[in-house]
Amino acid sequence: MRPVVPAAVLFMAACGSPQPPLVAAGVEVTRPMPGRHMSAAYLVLANNTDGDTRITRVSSPQFASVQMHETTIEDGVARMRELEALVVPAGGSLTLERGGKHLMLMQADDVGKGVTLHFHSGDTLVLSVDYPFPEERG
Template sequence: MRGGFVKTALRGLLLAAMSVPALASAGLDVEGYARETLPGASMSAAYLTLRNTGNSARSLQRLELPLHGGARVQIHSTVTEGGISRMRPLAALELPPGGEITMAPGGIHLMLSGAELRAGRKVQLRLYFADGEVLEVGLPVRAITDGVHHDHG
C-alpha cells in the first residue's frame, strides 16, 4: 500500500516539475491574477506581468480560456480621450528582449467575457505567441473586494 502511495506521489511531483521548465525554456516569466465575476455578470478582468528573459523579441498574439467553452479573452488598453476613459482592444503585445509588461487597472489588461470565475479558485489561461509557442498558466481568482475594482460596465 505504502509503495503505491509513494509511486503516485513521485509521479505527481515529476509531472509538476515537467510543467515548470516550459515557462523557463520559453524565456518568459508569467504571473498574475483574475478578478471574480459578480453574480449575474459575465465580464471580468485579469492582470499579468510578462517578463521576456530571452534574447529575442516575443509577440503575444491571442489568449484563450480553454476550460470555459465560448468564453473570450481580449487584450485591452485604457485610453483617455477628451477626459473620457475608453477601453480599446489591442491586436498583440510586443515584448522586447529583457522587456517587461505589467498590466494594471486603468491600463493594459485582459478582458474576460463569458466565464464564471469564483474567488479562491484558479482559471487556466492559454497564451499564443507569434513564433508558434503556446503557454498555459493557472491564475488565482481574487475577490472583487480584494484591492482595486476594474469596471467593464
C-alpha cells in the same frame, strides 16, 4: 596550483537552470460580478529571450473569449480599445494593469476555483498560467 575547471563543466553550469522564455508574475484575475460574465486579468510578463515576444492571442478554458485591451483617456473619459497584439520586449517585461493594458475575459463559462490563461504567439502556445482564486488556496 589553481584547480583547472574544464570548459565543459562551466558550460553545463551556465545551462544548469534554464530560464523559461516567458514568465508570468503578480497574476490577478477578478471574479465575474454576480449576474455578469466578464472578468479582467492583470499580470507582469517577463521575456527571458533576446527577441521580442509578440502575444497575438490569449485564450482561457473558462471563458468563450479573451480580448487584449488598452485603457486610454480621451477627453477626460476612460475608453478601452482592443489590441491586435501584446509585445513583451526582449529581456524586458510588459505590465498588464488597471488603467493600462489588460486582459478582458468575456462570456464566462464555469469559473469555479480559478482561471487558466493560455498565451499564444501565432500558432505557438508560449505560456500557460493557472490562477486559483485566493479564497480557494486554503
